[in-house]
Amino acid sequence: MKKTMKVSIRELVEFVYKEGSIDLRFQSRSSMLIGTRLHQKWQKQYKEGDEKEVFLKGEKEAGGLVYHLEGRCDGIHYDDGEVTVEEIKSTAKSLDLIEGGSRVHWAQGECYAYLLAKEKELSHVSVQLTYIEVETERTKSFMHTYSIEELERIVKETLIAYTPFATVILTNEESKLKSVPGLTFPYPSYRKGQKKLAGAVYKTVTESKSLYANAPTGTGKTISTLFPAIKAMAEGNSKWYYVTAKTITRTVAEEALLLLENKGLAHRTVTITAKDKICFKEETICQKEYCEFANGYYDRINGALIDILTQETIITRPIIESYASKHRVCPFEYSIDLSYLVDGVICDYNYIFDPRVSLKRMSDESKKKTNLLIDEAHNLVGRGREMYSAALTKSAFLQIKKRHPDHEGLKQAITAVNKQFLRLKKEEDADTRVELDGSFVETIAGFIEIAEKCLGEMGREWSEEFMQLYFDSISFVRISNLYSEEHRFVIGRSSQDVEVKLYCIDPSKLIKQVTRPYQSSVFFSATLLPFSYYFQQLGGSEEDYRFLIPSPFQHNQWQVGIHPISTRFRDRERTLPIIIRSIEETFNGYKGNYLIFFSSYSYMQKAYDRMNKKSMDAVVLIQEPNMSEREREEFLREFRSDREQPVIGLAVLGGIFSEGIDLKGDRLKGVIVVGVGLPQPSMEQEIIKDYFNAMGMNGYDYAYVYPGLNKVFQSGGRLIRSEEDRGVLKLIDDRYLTPKYRDLLLDEWKEYRIIT
Template structure:
């Protein structure tokens, strides 16, 4: 393995010189755009012969490692035989608050460029200039120093010396990692049926640099079958990092266990789990301000030691491990996990860290992406999550409240909020007879008012704290970001609810944006037990013509599962009428086959209605009920009640598509049967009908895209809770007459097709 360390000038100096605190008090949202604009404006003032955006690179050998350092300097200025390196920085605080002679990080960055240029051009001395420009006033402050080449050389070697402990640790780890990946054998005595096929498909996909859509049955061990070949690909030099993306905590734990299992077989690979900020925050309130939180105060002064410590001593950086090191070093556990994700070999996290434009891991450069593999678990969930990530909405109520809050307090915000509130009122009046309707486009006046509101709110938030204004500011900015994405994949619609009015930019088809956000990665593997029908998922998740497909048949025998269909109507208007028959059927089932059962309903109201009826006629049977907003501890308690070999029957009433219908592993006699009431179709609504119409207009079956496929996916997920291993047996009862119709039957797994009608 080469001892090369490729690193950008900026990354190198930030590692060594970045200091101070995390302080997420209000920050201007336009900083990046302003920064680019200001750079270009300053560069236009350069004289003939001066150069801008100059690529510079050098190689330096130090302590057995060869550093390849590169970057682009903002400006190269020539005057009277002297050369000046110009580093331009935009800032928002008043000019007189600019501390000292500029930031140590900025000086370090400019001096690195100065060294590279002076060395390459044999200059005995060179000038270094920091140009600070205020984003609003465009006022400037210049700091200029003269350095000799020998001074710069001493400085550069000091910087590299500061980075070397981390570089050596990473280099030595990678040597061990690659050897262990290469030598690793499958961490179980044998492959389950279908596992080798899936693992082989994933390995070939990564080797060929392609994408894969894989439908693999529940219970075969999809997590290890995707992670193991990805780890082997690292050993063969085909990848350098794995992102395991999932929507649920329970599937994150499964990925952590898979890595732990491979480590017990000799794997040396570090994996970090990113947990949402509000879940890991140590404080009562998630307020990242140095004067409130000791874990934010001085974070950058301590973070390098914390990273070195955890990487030296740990491979499995789970939430608990990160929290313990975060307390030890007094650093924010969430920011710590993000910083670790740039150093780790594998990252276990939610989909949004890759796909959501608002929260993605932004420091991932193209080179790192090219060597990274995305493993997208339970990929069927990414359809609605994708829609959610790329949509945005605004409510009249937000601006009415601000109007009230700022009356007599701040004229500027009061007026901006009043104008927006009035726009919503006139929209409501113009469409008095409609509750929901589509807008062809947003009028320019509204967009200008939103931009003005954003600017006004930004001014106020620099000096004042207002939670309601801050939230409105972020909502408006997010809305304006999504406005830029509007195209034929979007519908703009309005919904009136009593006095409130909502405007939503609804991403009906997330395929294009998911494809864009996934661009640049070596391979993407989308897998799920219910990725069916595959062409639908390939289409809606942004697949491409050259993608690979894999559909693995169930390894379980038909005799392991008894499928029954009870042809009753569970349609909304018939529910009251057929409720007694559902209760009788459940009683009959548990009398013939006592055991542990999960009963899934399409809505919580329906669940309660049948549950209450059941309790009236049967007080003896033990029952559990899923409640809204259950805590993690309550969920665990619910599942823990499903114990094997119990004398008494236990019925768990749960919601279809909810927390207990996916990613739940109740192996063996912990679960003896599943009853699914209804075909899982989303409720008929305006938004779903928009999806239907959109795909009908594209010559696709809109009803299938909007209702049938998402609904049946929930049914298959719920049924998939039952058979989790080769020795499991059990009963599935599907309650609805539509299960006997052809379009529903075509979506049932093959092993469910031998059913009995009861």
């Protein structure tokens, strides 16, 4: 029996006929919406009996395979027995530069014409290619009539050109499906709680549900979520995304896949690395004149895809770089193209949740067969607020007006925006408003339209600041379309500037909106605590599954002490000497490597300056702001178990060293947390507090206590990483002994002694 392959017409023709370079000098971000509007406007002129948005499908044998072809053609015209398939394309290009139409567009029309001819038994069909110029809405059409024999030949040639790629995809799919049923857990036995977590994930995936799981350190969360998600592929679930906020957790996921591969798994995965990190050039300028990897990208990408998918399984960053270099293609775009072709993708939250950068080519159909595994899910609340907020400043617009004074249209658009800023500055209404200011958003949309015309002008170099303002404005309008009662319209006034912010207070509905089309979503973390807070903030609802298991470690692995000293801002100067003495006593009483966490850089710096390093006989390191990956690695490398002189690392709560790092055994003997991690008071935190108070909840807890404690749990979680680990945990703050904080402490920390 011949192998079959389902393929969409667009996917087929783009693979075979797309050519040329990546050129991101300018691509209209609103072009998709404009394109849809222009399509609809053109289709409204169709006469009675004509059809629009027609779904076509059919079968065709070629290259030893049977192809199931399908797609939606823009229109079909019927004139006195003559039938014409129309393909409509909107373009930012001037129509004068379009001669004859693009081969990839003709091929799309020809494939639709073939499917229609077969369905209606027609001897010939015409194809009309219509281009609509975005700026002027002028149109230009090209037409050609084909016999059924011609269409048959074109489609067959196209499929034969596609067959080497189809063969690789089918072979990989076959080997995956053979390997999954016999796949076993990669360790001799399950850790405490691990089997239950894996079972809960499998049930969630196979029942197309959502799961919120708090699985403490030591449960082995990564393998306990990946293994069941992959096992469920035997049930026909075709894909998974492992999304996380940290590079280190991506590496852990890659290591888990290697274990499964050693157990016989045959499936392909890719890790997506941010464009600015993986770019081969000094500057990330995606233009063919500047970058040889962007120049001619589409002429070489097919060979690069077939090569890597034939040779590699776990496609990590170094592998992407190696093949991208070999085939001279952009490594970032290469990884994005691969993400649509592999079985699993490891990536940052952005690629799923951020409306600015999410993977746009993923159809609702493919989402239905895709499972989301969301690691360190407690981070998604803060990141969600950022992703669904946007801000603009008056000064940014005035700066562009000064930089480009000779462009009349741009000058007028910025003057209009400036008037809106001045109006808001003068208004005596509250700085924080529930209603969206529609006229402000409209004026920004007007600026975007003019900016797109400017950016579309060829041969003109626009400043980086202008590009940034354009993207910020696009983001602002995009968020205004998501604006709801969970947002606030915030005006920040100062003598120098005015800032307007669309601030997302509660991201839960938007997170739920994103995950809803997917087959299933698993939100998991070692500290999804307090659970009710994160369950609500991540969009949990009645029908979703909840899973909480105790720590797999014994209580006696921790020596927990609470030293009730005030770390409140007003008391810091007075209590800092006592805190330093407390740190020294703990270190001298239980020697080894320590991490000490503070609530801010300035507090940490003051403690560092006053510490008597000699009396402790230790190497004292301090976390610097904006450390590079190399600097972070060097910091962590100092935590060796064989040191003569132990190391004390000072770090910031909620920072890069407070989660996602693994210092097992004697690499870490103690963790001291100074304070309760409360976020700095700010207008945003106060907005959160007021919002949840108005909802009848404890706003102060939502804005300050819960996010603060989560940072404490994460930092303390660095201490015990395996069954063999033993260590000292000291919490310095008198609030830990109040009923509220005592009740919220982790179970494994509740057997503490009070230090006086």
